[in-house]
Amino acid sequence: MARILFTLNGHDNIAHAICQLCDASMGEYARRQFPDGETYLRIDSTVKDCDVILLCGLEQPDDKFLPLVFFARQLKEMGARSVGLVTPYLAYMRQDRRFMDGEALTSRHFAKMLSEHFDWLVTVDPHLHRYHSLDEIYTVPSRALQAAPLLAQFVRGEGDVWLLGPDEESAQWVSVMAETAGVPWAVARKERFGDRDVRVTLPDTSAFTGRRAMLVDDVISSGHTMQRALLALKAEGFDGSDCLCIHGLFADGCDAMLKEAGAARLISCNSILHPSNQVDLGPMIAEAVGSLLDRYSG
Structure with a gap:
């Protein structure tokens, strides 16, 4: 046929x-x-x-x-x-x-x-x-x-990194990705007050000193959660963190906002066409x- x-x-x-x-x-x-x-x-x-x-x-x-x-x-x-x-x-x-x-x-x-x-x-x-x-x-x-196994394969080639999930809901799949890639991980606590109003509180990050942080989420839409997490990481000395996602919607040009907040790289799967696509x-x-x-x- x-x-x-x-x-x-x-x-x-x-x-x-x-x-x-x-x-x-x-x-x-x-x-x-x-x-x-x-x-x-x-x-x-x-x-x-x-x-x-x-x-x-x-x-x-x-x-x-x-x-x-x-x-x-x-x-x-x-x-x-x-x-x-x-x-x-x-x-x-x-x-x-x-x-x-x-x-x-x-x-x-x-x-x-x-x-x-x-x-x-x-x-x-x-x-x-x-x-x-x-x-x-x-x-x-x-x-x-x-897509988690494909993201884990990408992370495996990144050297001394650690993964940070933005909230408790992400723990299950971030943990599997980290275990597959052989890197440590943690999750933050997120409080949402509106579509674009969130607060991100980091866990204890002392065990990750000397490693590069990779923020991981399934979707980056407005980017405000990632932005708050990037600023929190920067305040604790993790400069040049990466943002890694499956679906990069990047609404309202938030990719530029994330760069301004300190993201070294934006990395996404090619589910949505964007210059950040690196995982096929x-x-x-x-x-x-x-x-x-x-x-x-x-």
Whole structure:
């Protein structure tokens, strides 16, 4: 059965890995916006009876969701046998409970809409806080891959470093990463007073004197937690610390803010395209896609 990959917003390294490992060819299409902001879409490749892969990161999801749905529906109308979604960053996972009456449980709403249009899903480290797995809200086969082993491999080559997680929630995966990399670790205490108002308190860092600190988080969004941690580290004599993350959203240009706060390097996976990308998710994603395609074809 022929396999075709369409990539909607770059991710050339990941696309190349999927095509190579899954024996897929690149599809051709045209897309543009009319002056009123509506989307024009034309799929030029023949997709009838093919298994189709859509590669689309879902950072800034409100701008991308409608074109993505139009693409999936058009593929089905043209006779695609299956349509799967590869989204290295999966949006709308944080609102996983109602804190106030009337709040939209957007994680469930978004999951229902995506499940209606796709046959399977692959993503990397979604924000599974109160959900134990994607299966709780997605009704299609899914793979939630973990980038921690790849980050640990990167850290292993960094010499005398120690890892610092920003809060107690990070302890479980930071500890595994540190153990895999063979480096010491600790976690800070974070108090949040608003979306951009946080306080970070460091643990005892005396055991790490002489080592370079690497701040580790799954997502850097506003960057305020990292900024507070960098300033706290600098106050204790750890100059030139690195910021390491899986998903580098870097909202509102916060990468510049982190540099000003003393970050020597910003290091991220290529789930979201950014100059800080140094850890390639392509082979890991391609392996998962191949497994799902083989299962679906079988």
